[in-house]
Amino acid sequence: MATEHRSLGPEHPRDAALSVHDMTVAYDGRAVLWDVELDIPRGVVAAIVGPNGAGKSTLLRAVMDLIPRVSGSALVLGGAYEQNRRRVAYVPQRESVDWDFPVSALDVACMGLYPRMGWFKRVGAKEREAGLAALDRVGIRDLAHRHISRLSGGQQQRTFLARALAQDAELYLMDEPFAAVDAATEAAIVSVFHELRARGKTVVAVHHDLQSVRDYFDHVVLLNMRLIAAGPTAEVFTPENLQRTYGGRLTLLSEAADALRHRGAAR
C-alpha cells in the first residue's frame, strides 16, 4: 500500500474506486473530454450516461491509458492504473472485436486469467476449470465449447462478462454491457452486478437506456464532453440534470422526460 501514497495528490480522495482529476482528452486536436473532475466511491454500481459522442467510452479508455490524455490524472483504487491493473477488469464494446475469430466461448473466458498465468504458459486444466466457472456465473457454461460466431448477441456479451469475472478484479469497467442484448441476458448481467456489489466490488458501466438507470445503478455520472453531474442516482438523475446533459436533443430529451414521469408515477 505504500506505493499508493506517492501518487496521491490532495485532489484525489484515497478511498475512491475511480478518481479523475482535471482530465482533458483530444483526438486529432479536437477535444472530446474537457476538464473532467470525478470520484466514484467503492462498492457502488455506477452508470456513465450521456448522448452519443459525449466521450463516455473515451473516459474509460483514457483512465486505462489506452489513449493518451492531454492533461489531468486518473487514479484507480487509490493508485496509478499501471500499478493496479491486476485489480481492474475491462469489458470492451461487443462490436469492437471480430466474432468470426477462431476461438470458443471458453477460450475467451480463459483470457481473463492471462495476467495471473504470465507469459508463455499454456492454458491448462486448472485455467479451463476457472474459465468454466466464470461462464457458469453468467449462465452459459453449456455453451463453453461453441465457436463464438454461433453465439447470440446476448451470449457473446455474457462471454465478455465471464472473461472479466475470471479476472477476479475489484473494479469492473464496462463499455455498454447492455447494448442490444435480450431480456434474459440483461437480467443475468444485473444479477452479476448485485453479486459484485454484495462482495464489495465496484462496477462502472457506460449505459444508454435512460429508462433502466434507476433500476440498475445506485450511482450516476452524467457526461457530455464536460462533467454535468455525478453522485447517487436519487440525487443526480433529475430532469434538470438530464436536460443539461442532452440539452437540445429533443427526441432523447422527451425520452428522458418519459422515463422520469414513469418513475414518478410508480412511486
Place this chain on the structure above:
Amino acid sequence: MSAGAAAMQWPAWPEVARVLSLADYNTRVVVIATTLLGVASGAVGSFMLLRKRALVADALSHATLPGIVVAFMIGAATGVAGGGKSLALLLLGGALGAALGGLCLVALRRSTRLKDDAALGIVLSVFFGAGVALLSSAQRMGQGHAAGLESFIYGKTASVVRSDAVLIGACALACLAAALALFKELRLVCFDEAFARSIGLPAALLDAALLVMLVVVTIAGLQAVGLVLVIALLVIPAAAARFWTDSAGPMVAVACGIGGACSAAGAALSALLPDLPSGAMIVLVAAAGFFLSALAGARRGVVRRWLRRRAYTLTVERQHLLRAILEAREERGADAPVPVESLERRRVWAPASLRSIAARARRAGLVASSPAGLALTREGLAEAERVTRRHRLWELYLISEASVAPSHVDRDADDVEHVLPPELVAKLEARLAAERAAMPASPHAIGGGP
C-alpha cells in the same frame, strides 16, 4: 542437381525415386530446409491473417529487392564477403530493405490520413520499382553474377547450396519456435487489442515481434520462393487451414502442415525438373491445397456447407408436407388418405417437387402412399403433431406478443418455426398456458394462405 535434365522432359524413374527418397545429400538438405520454411510461414502467416495484416507481408517482401541489390553492389565494389556472392550479405541487405519499407509504412500511416491499402500499395510499388532500376544498373556494372540476383524475384531452389539451406532452416526454426512460444499472447492481441492492452500486454511490442518473424521468414524464403510469391506461402496455408477448424491452435497446426507439405512437394518437383521455377511450383501446390480445403474443409468447406443447407431444406420441406397432411385430415375429420392434388393446392407446390418430397417421406417411414393419396404412418402422425403444434404455438405468440395480423401469421411463422430450439418451445408453452393441454387450434383459416 539432377544431372541430365536440362531439357524440359520428365526424368526417368530411377531419377524420380532418387529425389523422392532424398537419397541425394544436396536434395535432402534443400527439401528439408524448404519444408521447415513452409512450416514456419504457416505459423507466422496464420497470425498475420488473424491480425488482418496479411498484405503487409507482400509490401515488405517487395521492399527487400533494393536492399539486396545495394548489398550486392557494395559487395562487388569493395570485394568484401566474396564480392557480392555471399548469401548472408545479400539477405542482410534484403532485411534492411524490408525494415526500411516497414518504417515507411508506419510513417505514412502516422503522418498522413492515408488508409492502409493505399500506404501498402505505395510502399510495395516504390520499393520494387527502385529495386528493378538498381538491378539493371547492377547488371551493367559488368559483374557476372549480377544475373543470379533475378533468382530472388521468382525463386530457384536449384541455386540453394548446402550452407544456404542450413541458414534457411535455422531461420525457419527460430521463427516457428517464437510464434509457438507467443501463441497465447499473439492470439489475444489479434482477437481483442484493447483488452490485451488493458491487462498490460505490450501490443506494439508483440506486433513488432510478429513483423520481425515475418521479415525473417520472408528473407529465408527469398531463394526458394522468390519475393514476388513469398506472400502466397504466408497467406494460402493459413487461409486454407481456416476451412478445417474454428479454433486458433488447430488452425496454426493445420497451416504449418499445409505449408510444409506444399513446400516439400514444390521443392521436390523443382529438383526433378530444374527448369521449372520452384516458387511457382510451391505456390501451385499450395493453391491445390487451398482449393481442396475450400471444397472439402470440415468446418467451412463449400461441400460441407452445401450439405448442411440441403439437409435443412429437406427438413423444412418434410415438415411442411406432414403439417399439410395433418391439416387436411383435420378439415375432413377423417383418417382417409389425402389426395395429392388437394395438397398441391394447399401450398404452392409444383407436382414434381411434391412427388419427390413425398417419396423421401415415404422412405423415411413417415408417409404411406396409395392410389387414393397420402396418409400418415404412426411415426408420421407423431412427428406431424409435434411440428404442427410448434407452428401454431409460434403463430399464437406472434399474434399475442408481436401484434402480427392473423392473416399474415402463417408465412411469418414459417420463416422461424423450423429453427425454434426446445427451450423456446417450452417458454412459448408456458406463456400460452391456456393452450397447453391439447393441440392449439390454428389461429387463422387453414389452407388458404396469402
